[in-house]
């Protein structure tokens with residue numbers, strides 16, 4: 001059990017959720033003005049957890065990469081692994097967290113069953129169902145479940161196209177491996193299922209490039225029409241926001257993972273259009289090859 005670095009919350013509250021940081025890891029970032037003697041409990045300093053470098057944002061097609069273990073925290077159902085960087089997308093924005101494996105240098109595989117945003121700002125935690133034989137400082141290999149992620153990327157990108165076909169505000173959405181949905185506040189608009197399906201598949205087969213660019217928070221504030229989602233606002237405060245740009249088709253802030261060209265989505269059908277109240281409709285898409 002010594003490999004698992006769990007300990008009391010330094011704030012003295014709740015259950016044992018906080019990792020005890022190894023001195024080896026903590027010491028390089030300890031400022032020189034810290035007192036030499038141990039602080040009293042009331043003055044205990046919460047460790048500064050560095051942001052997890054999100055490799056999936058720079059290249060959504062990378063399936064394997066090295067990383068270093070920063071913490072392993074035991075949970076009721078297994079463990080949470082914190083790495084210095086990750087390929088695993090954390091659940092958010094309607095896209096599920098990635099699954100896959102982490103491989104130790106000895107070759108032991110730890111199955112990652114979900115990925116979530118961590119309690120500390122800008123951190124990402126990898127969830128396991130069993131206690132892994134990993135220690136702080138271990139160099140590991142990450143490998144995401146690429147067939148699953150690629151289907152999520154295809155469906156996620158398809159929802160961008162759907163939002164461009166239906167001229168209404170988006171109130172919610174969810175992607176999964178076989179299906180995806182967007183909820184629209186349609187007002188007086190009448191949805192023509194067949195026309196939507198035809199337009200959607202035309203945008204897919206036109207094989208439009210899917211790019212990304214960044215704007216400042218101020219530029220986003222000045223262009224509120226860029227934000228189609230009425231319920232989920234893009235994260236601000238980091239100084240810049242990423243826009244997903246399908247030139248001539250769709251432009252909106254998004255933190256998810258996308259395919260490089262719309263042709264990669266493949267043909268889709270409208271599974272159903274559900275009424276969710278007088279003004280609201282849920283449009284559910286499915287892959288035809290599913």
Ligand SMILES: [Zn+2]
Pocket residue numbers: 156157160244254255256257258
């Ligand atoms: Zn997106």
